[in-house]
Amino acid sequence: QQPVQSPQAVILREGEDAVINCSSSKALYSVHWYRQKHGEAPVFLMILLKGGEQKGHEKISASFNEKKQQSSLYLTASQLSYSGTYFCGTGYGGSQGNLIFGKGTKLSVKP
């Protein structure tokens, strides 16, 4: 039931783009994205609800494909501050708020 994130790790140069995917084997109601920097707590980025919604946060956006049961996080023109581990958390109908998190994707942005 844990969503699968890919890739597990990615290394970028400043200014490059990246895509992180999150796939579920079960029908999704919502997808949350969080970023965690080393030694810190996860911080919320955005929520997507079923309906093919797309959202943006600075140069970070995400899509939610209900039929494919997956979400993708797009990081455009990456900055050093984007480094960290990105987690998707999936919510299911009737869950009322609790999420199942993927194992994370470690993103390293180099100068």
Add this chain to the structure above:
Amino acid sequence: DAEITQSPRHKITETGRQVTLACHQTWNHNNMFWYRQDLGHGLRLIHYSYGVQDTNKGEVSDGYSVSRSNTEDLPLTLESAASSQTSVYFCASSANSREQFFGPGTRLTVL
């Protein structure tokens, strides 16, 4: 400003001892969650609560218990600490299915 706090931030204990980790939020959120984070596993849900007197088991609840006597607090108890419970523990809260706000974490070592 509203916040979520955890105490202690670091704890070393011995196998077999009972340990309680505190979580306190001033957001007035109905939902509260406990996760453990281990390398390679991401965030795994231990217990969660949707309101006072409500508690539910998550995916890794064995050896842990919680109680919710008021809106602000959800203490996590390890009945008899085991070395396998050495981990970083995060508490989080949310309003319904909205974003989760995470506490700073407690690093627990069981010797």
